[in-house]
Amino acid sequence: MYTATRVTILALALVAAGAATVQAQNNATVNVTAAVQQPITVTAANPLDFGTVFPGVPKGVTLASGSAGRFTVTGQGSAPVSLSFVVPANLTFGVSNTLPITFIGSWNGINDPAGFGVVFAGATAATFSGTGNLYVFVGGTVTPSVSQAAGAYVGTVQMTVVY
């Protein structure tokens, strides 16, 4: 009996030792992946220039004119983007002289103003060309009053492009 008990205890001790070591470690991996698109660059390539205007005579610049404003944009080929603008209601000269102005615009994947229309209040959806180019053209009309003060009037058109 004594011997049997001793054997059993020994056997259980072996089992317990086995249980204590049953702690398996394992590991596995997965990758994390992402593809970053080309960053957007915007360049003011050409100013919108009305040249000489006369009091009481409105003057327009068409999108196809060499005096039209033009932005060139580069980014990820074929990617959609959103265009938004901040435009002035008037050009200014000095501190108190204003010259009313309105705008027209278009965008295209090639350097051709005969593209798609843009809006200046709100956002315009556009798409890069397959090679990642985008051209935006800005024209407009200024309306000097008959008593418009003579001088050089200026304003700024700001365009923001985001994916």
Place this chain on the structure above:
Amino acid sequence: MRASLTIISLALGAALPLAAQQNGVTGIRDLAFGTVFPGLPSVVSRTDAVNSGRFDLSGKKNRDVQLTFVLPAVMTGPLAATMPLAFGADDAGYSPTQSVGNETVTWDPRTSQTLTLPNTANPKVSIFLGGRVSPAVNQRAGGYTGTVILNVVFF
């Protein structure tokens, strides 16, 4: 009688290491952010059935397991460019039925988590992982990769 006791006991002792061999973890699916744009953070949810990372575990029923991720802080891209990668609360999930969106336990993968495998024969469960990538506005274009390791201790 003495001999029988000894044989049974030794047999039990031998069976335990065999059971341990059933434990396993396998990387099933990459955590894929797809196309991301400079300056725009992108999030993949752990419940995303296509893009979330996935590991499968197998073990013995009712067995406790301790899960510990090794997570990269950045992904590496062209010319050794790096892109920040982040993980937060609830980005890891455990599904006893291997169904994405049916995680019964969620946790912050930056911390270890101990779970109990289901009370079913030869249970297989899944761990899903989401995350967030934050490309800079001037992030270099191209493919970025990183590696997530899941260490599992089977008790």
